[in-house]
Every structure is written in C-alpha cells, then in structure tokens.
Amino acid sequence: MPRSPDSPAPAADTAQARTPTSRARRNTGRTVLSDVAKLAGVSTATVSRVYNEPDKVSANVRERVEHAALTLNWFPNAAGRALASTRSHIAGIIIPTLDDQVFASQVSGMQAAFAARGITLVLGCSNYDPAQAIVQVRAMLARGVEAMAIVGEAHPAELFDALRLYRVPYAVTYAYREGSPHDCVGFDNHAAYVEITEHLIGLGHRSFAVCTQPTRDNDRVQARVAGIRSALERHGLAVRPEHMFEGESTIGFGRRSLRSIWQSAGEHPTAIICGNDHIALGVLREAEDLGIAIPGELSVTGFDDLAIAKEMRPALTTMRVDTAEIGRLAAQHLLDALDGKRVQHGHEVRAQLQVRQSTGACPSPVSRRS
The missing domain is CATH 3.40.50.2300 (Response regulator)
Known part of the structure; x- marks a missing residue:
C-alpha cells in the first residue's frame, strides 16, 4: 500500500538515506567536507590538512581520507582553498x-x-x-x-x-x-659542446660540420654553437659556412643536411656534430643510404642520449642529461x-659524454672519399 507523503519513512528507507554514499547534504545535494571526515573517521581539520599540507599527515590517514573522498565523489574546491589559505596550490x-x-x-x-x-x-x-x-x-x-x-x-x-x-x-x-x-x-650547454668537440679533436678530426636547431630565441642552442667554436678556435680550427646547418629537430633534417654536404663540391668533413639525437640519427640513416662508413669515413655525435641512441648500429656517441x-x-x-x-x-x-661506435679516429687522406 503506498504511503502518504506525510507519513514517516520506513526504517529501511531511513537507513538507506543515511548511508555514507548519500550526497544529499545541507539541502544542496552535494557531498561536503564533513561527510568525508565522518566516513574516514577523522576531523574536518585533518581532511583539510591532507589536501593543503599532506606532508604533515601520516600515509595511513591520507589513504583513508582519499579513499573516502573517492567513495563520495568529492574533491576540494580550488577557489575555496585559495580564499581560505591565501594559496592557490x-x-x-x-x-x-x-x-x-x-x-x-x-x-x-x-x-x-x-x-x-x-x-x-x-x-x-x-x-x-x-x-x-x-x-x-x-x-x-x-x-x-x-x-x-x-x-x-x-x-x-x-x-x-x-x-x-x-x-x-x-x-x-x-x-x-x-x-x-x-x-x-x-x-652548462656551452661546456657540454666544448667536451663533445674536444673528444672529436682528440680523435684527430680537423674538418667539421654542424647540424643543429635554430639559434634564434634559443639560448641553449646559442651556447652549444659557441662551445663548438670556442673549442675549435683553441686549436686554430673553424667550421666552414657551407658546413653550418640550422633546421628542425628531426631525423629528416639530419638526412637532408648530410645529403647536401656529400653532394657539394670540395672536401667533406670527417665529423658532424648534431644538436640532438634525432638529427644525428637522420645523419646515420642517410650515411647508410649513401654508403658512407661510420665511423670509418665520418664520425657523428648527438645529444640527449635517447633510448634508441645505444640501440642503433653503430651506436650513437652522445651526451646524457638526467x-x-x-x-x-x-x-x-x-x-x-x-x-x-x-x-x-x-x-x-x-651532462655526461657517452662514447660509442659512431665516433672513431679521423680517416687518413688516402682512405677518405673525395
């Protein structure tokens, strides 16, 4: 028999209305902070502390509060937190x-x-x-x-x-x-590229190409190019203008750069310093297509030490940064x-230099391609 709207609710209905997952609170239909505190068995101040100063609450209490909040589909209001604490978090x-x-x-x-x-x-x-x-x-x-x-x-x-x-x-x-x-x-980007360049000079290389990202509005790349030039100048060396390339941080840019160098007239560089591993991997792939021996005819370096760098054949000499x-x-x-x-x-x-198989001793003039 249907009950009158004014008659008291049955006990079962009353119990259901009082379950922890009920969201009808303060006549808003929304769960409030006190509901989370009650379900977690802590004070409202502790719930607030879990979200504002979590390092001051034990892991066990944090877990209980967060589980209660998840159960009740409740999360702290960012604007309210900011007003209450003068912090936005x-x-x-x-x-x-x-x-x-x-x-x-x-x-x-x-x-x-x-x-x-x-x-x-x-x-x-x-x-x-x-x-x-x-x-x-x-x-x-x-x-x-x-x-x-x-x-x-x-x-x-x-x-x-x-x-x-x-x-x-x-x-x-x-x-x-x-x-x-x-x-x-x-x-230190400058110091990192000084080290890369000195590594190649120590292997006997005297003719270099550089393939890097655009220097405009990029202080990191500017410092790297300056590091290369600084190291070369100490040994009376320089990069020819036609062997300086700037472009996207992509494998495709690396491939195009090496093809342009190898198709141009004049002496080829024996080492290419790249701005990152993607560019260097492009150089390695193009060298394979052009039949250029790495490092027999050409040494290549990258930067970043991506996971693929050591899986390449030959594995890439590069710089690791955490x-x-x-x-x-x-x-x-x-x-x-x-x-x-x-x-x-x-x-x-x-930054830590990772010396692998893509760099080696400078080839003798007799063994180099014209």
Whole structure:
C-alpha cells in the first residue's frame, strides 16, 4: 500500500538515506567536507590538512581520507582553498615544445615532486615564440600561480619583470651558466659542446660540420654553437659556412643536411656534430643510404642520449642529461622558496659524454672519399 507523503519513512528507507554514499547534504545535494571526515573517521581539520599540507599527515590517514573522498565523489574546491589559505596550490611551467621527450621527462619529474605536496602543475607551451611565452605566464599569474619554471633564459625582460612584480618565485630550467641573473636548474650547454668537440679533436678530426636547431630565441642552442667554436678556435680550427646547418629537430633534417654536404663540391668533413639525437640519427640513416662508413669515413655525435641512441648500429656517441632530475630539483627549489627557506642561486646537473661506435679516429687522406 503506498504511503502518504506525510507519513514517516520506513526504517529501511531511513537507513538507506543515511548511508555514507548519500550526497544529499545541507539541502544542496552535494557531498561536503564533513561527510568525508565522518566516513574516514577523522576531523574536518585533518581532511583539510591532507589536501593543503599532506606532508604533515601520516600515509595511513591520507589513504583513508582519499579513499573516502573517492567513495563520495568529492574533491576540494580550488577557489575555496585559495580564499581560505591565501594559496592557490598551483605551480606553472612553460616549455618550448610538446614534440621533444626531454621536456616531457622534466615535466614528469616536476609534477611528481609537486603532487607530493598537494600542488597541481599547469603546463604551457610557447612553441619557441617569446611573445607566446609572455601571454602564457601572464595567464598563469592571473590565475594565482604560486611558482613558475621556464625553460631557458632567452625571454623578453618583461616576462621576468612580471614574475618579480607578483613576487612569484621562478627558476630557469634546462640551462645553467655562471653569472646568470636567474636561479638556473640545468646543465652548462656551452661546456657540454666544448667536451663533445674536444673528444672529436682528440680523435684527430680537423674538418667539421654542424647540424643543429635554430639559434634564434634559443639560448641553449646559442651556447652549444659557441662551445663548438670556442673549442675549435683553441686549436686554430673553424667550421666552414657551407658546413653550418640550422633546421628542425628531426631525423629528416639530419638526412637532408648530410645529403647536401656529400653532394657539394670540395672536401667533406670527417665529423658532424648534431644538436640532438634525432638529427644525428637522420645523419646515420642517410650515411647508410649513401654508403658512407661510420665511423670509418665520418664520425657523428648527438645529444640527449635517447633510448634508441645505444640501440642503433653503430651506436650513437652522445651526451646524457638526467632531465627528470632537473625537473625534481627545480620543483624542490621552488618548494623551498615557497616555504621561506634560503635557496641557492641554482643547481647544476652535469651532462655526461657517452662514447660509442659512431665516433672513431679521423680517416687518413688516402682512405677518405673525395
């Protein structure tokens, strides 16, 4: 028999209405923080602490609270958290491209470190356009970002001025140099390419080609090219203008560059220094098609030490950089700044030369192709 709307609910119905998964709270139909606290068996203050200061809560309590929140389909309101604590719990990073896994690795390292402190990392991509980088930084500042990481120093002064004006701690990543006005977390691009060049000179090479990414608006590539030239100058050497190539960070660019060099008149270089592993792999593939012996006729170097670099035949001589470690160090640097700790001016991560089969002794003039 159907009951009257005014009659009391049966006991079974009442029990159902009071189950932990019920979302009818405070006449809003939404789960609230107190529901999560009740289900987890903790205070509302503890629930708040799990999301605002997770390092101050035991792993067991965090797990109970997070499980309760998941059960009730509840998550903390970002705007409410920001108003209550004067913090947004958001950090940002601007990278130049989404097409290069070295930046993805850095973002992954940062994200893990920030997540452990309950901070969300927001990603922006400038596509190597300084104007776009400024737009992205301003948008993040407008949303209350608390800390920023920016790949490279080659950005307009107004970008860094905006960060200082808003008193947002920031770090420049994937680059490190003495005398920088910024806190840098990365490696010395200039020194890395001096080492690569000296390795080849030590093998007897005196004629070089360079295939690298565009130098415009890219302080990392500028430093690398300067490192090559600096090392060569110390030995009275230089790269011929017709052997300097700038282009995309792709296998295709590497292939086209080597074909252009080998089809041109005049003496061929005995070593090619590439701006990254993708370009170098393109050179190796084209050398195979052209019948050029590596390293018998031509030595090739890359940069980044991608997983495929040591699987190639011949395996690629390259530079290894722990980009995930750069991300972790950058995040910790910014977290320390947010905590009011005295921070270092930067952190240097050493690039390590990986000598493999793609480089060898300079061929004698008799054995070289004309």
